[in-house]
Amino acid sequence: MSKFELFVMYLCAILTLCVMYATQPLQPLFEEILNISKFQASLFTTSILTPLAFASIFYGYILEKFAIKKILIFAFLIFGILEIAFAISSSYLALLMIRGLQGLIAPAALTGIMSYISINSPKSSVGKNIGIYIGITILGGFLGRFLSGLFNDIFGNWRVFFIVIGILLLIASFLVTKISGTKGSNLIKPKISDIKNMFLIKENAFICLYIYFIFFSFQGVLNFLPFELVKIDGSYSGSKTGIMYAGWLIGLIISFNISKINKFLNGSKNSMICGVVIFILGTFLLHTHNFYIMFFAMLVVCFGNFLSHTCGSGYINLINLNHKGIANGLYVSFYYLGGSIGSFLPGFIYTNSGWSGFLFFMSFMLFISFIFSILLKKSLN
Incomplete structure (x- = not known):
């Protein structure tokens, strides 16, 4: 697995975690500008996390039926489009619906990234590369929270950060097209019973x-x-x-x-x-x-x-x-x-x-x- 491929996977991981947690520090702001309750504001985070608990097994199965590379290209393309759509929306229901759709993409992204790294890494490097991936997700979660609040303070507009992330997600989708496909981890396609x-x-x-x-x-x-x-x-x-x-x-x-x-x-x-x-x-x-x-x-x-x-x-x-x-x-x-x-x-x-x-x-x-x-x-x- 080349350094470029690892870089692309780690970049995708950071961006995914930024998407997941960027709304958290802004929830009091959303409460005010959208005239919603604290509970309603908290749903921006809940709506994207909940699918991770239920959809990841399904995506793990799909990732073995189809090429991980193609799924990641599609996932980050949709991620980017939805993030820009979130940045230009003003309706609470529209914003919440977009977060819910992103919640369906997040498990495919995270499971796909981890699977790509583990399949393409030499056995002696699997633990190390996955360990770095975990660190990258930690960094991504921190950056998403910190930078969304910082951008709002600097530009006086919460939308700027989400537009920037949306553009970076589209770039990430393009970069995934430049990596190699996954090595065949097995010759038998999985069944649901697997x-x-x-x-x-x-x-x-x-x-x-x-x-x-x-x-x-x-x-x-x-x-x-x-x-x-x-x-x-x-x-x-x-x-x-x-x-x-x-x-x-x-x-x-x-x-x-x-x-x-x-x-x-x-x-x-x-x-x-x-x-x-x-x-x-x-x-x-x-x-x-x-x-x-x-x-x-x-x-x-x-x-x-x-x-x-x-x-x-x-x-x-x-x-x-x-x-x-x-x-x-x-x-x-x-x-x-x-x-x-x-x-x-x-x-x-x-x-x-x-x-x-x-x-x-x-x-x-x-x-x-x-x-x-x-x-x-x-x-x-």
């Missing part, structure tokens, strides 16, 4: 369930931490809340050095176990009501989450020599399914049992993930 059969392979099931509970817990902590900070301070502080997410930068460090980490810990299986243990330690540190300790705890939580995710995504590609598209689709679906449910279900625990009860519940979910990491290690020994 999706079920892929999950019935116990190692795949262990990895998917492992990451489900990891991202369930991570999204739970991220979503309800701001409410606890308000209780601690007595008022909302955007800067204090924002700095809590600085731990995302740790994800970049981990993803770009995952090969060294795996070597130090003697393999991906051990790294996955360490990741969930570190995450659990972070949740215990969050029990304190000292801001600085909680800030450090979030660094620990992010370290554990991103170590788990980077190793999990790389490992499922490493152990599946055939039907990588389906394997990636399963992984992405369980990842986002855990995140989507974790973003609201733990709220009932938080409301009724408080912060400590909430964190104990998160620790219990992570313990389940820990069990699956142990089962995975034993099954592969």
